[in-house]
Amino acid sequence: MAYIQENFAEVMPGLRLSWGGLHPDGRVPVLLVPGYADSWRFWLPMFPYLPDWLRVFALSPRGHGTSDAPATGYTVADNAQAALPASLTLSTSPRPSSLATPAADTWHGNLL
Template sequence: MIEPLSQETFITRKQTVLLSNGIRLAYVELGDAKGVPVLLLHGFTDSARSWSLIAPHLAADFRLIAPDLRGHGQSDKPEGCYTIPEMAHDIRLLIRELELAPVHVVGHSLGGRLTQAIAERWPQVVRKIVLMSTSAVPRERKGWLWGNILALRDPIDPEGAFVREWCSTSLPVDENFLAHVRRESAAVPARVWHSIHYEQLAYDPAPLLQDISAPALILRGEEDEIATAEHQDQLKGGIIGSRFISLPGRGHNMHWEAAETLARLFDAFLKES
């Protein structure tokens, strides 16, 4: 384990890269510059900071690259598009620009959907994938999340009831970290919240799961109400040879709740021959 970065200085580690499609992405690189590269893709409205708690437990052995997805953090926030294929293409170009291939890809929630898309479309650039708190189920035009996202208007209150619930955890997590996460989620423009959630209404990734040939580890917290057990069954059934681990007591943001435990699972899986 390396010395953890303070949440106040984490943002100072960000670099930027201009992709060939004109999008500029910010990213943080940590760990062994000569190690096997691991790409860490955060969830909806998060940023590279999402991995700041787990990265110190992995950085001794891997080259870690954690980008801000388009529309998030310090990356460009274009008017469009925010489809899964378009956002996955950004990451494919990042892999090319930073010469990361072949690379392990770890995705949380929305980042897990992008991980699926990358492994389906460009299998030659992927070593192994980890799908955490994610699914291959189209979003629904109903429920708590849909209603609250539709109601969002700029400026978004980082301490409002919705953002606090959105960034909550099933187990206690450092409050300073969560305060930074809430501020960064609230800084995502309302139009980006709307667009990403809306685009996933029309996107059904399930038929493409059979195209994933990379070894896959699927992780779910048993308290996760977003990526449900039903969603996980679909992933397991669709990705041939995938491995599944369910973590009791953990929720949607289990890499915040149990960083050291998750790091051990990542490490063992990624190092297997």
């Protein structure tokens, strides 16, 4: 397994989100988002089982892990609004791939 290092992406002015990556030469980008009150490190136990053709980005939502923690912006819509630019910033794909359909009223470890 490749070495995993914590990185940061500025997804909007004044908001940096931390992320960990795996397989930088992978062909298919995938964004992993943990459930409430967790960071990208939630996904570490799964990393050894992910195929090397996946370019993996595991994201920490605002206020979690070492991501910035602004005073506001913690609704599901706010987190989704930050995750989309993160996926576009981190990925070489023209659009993020959807591997799971998130429930409209939850933010629980969905794959985007």
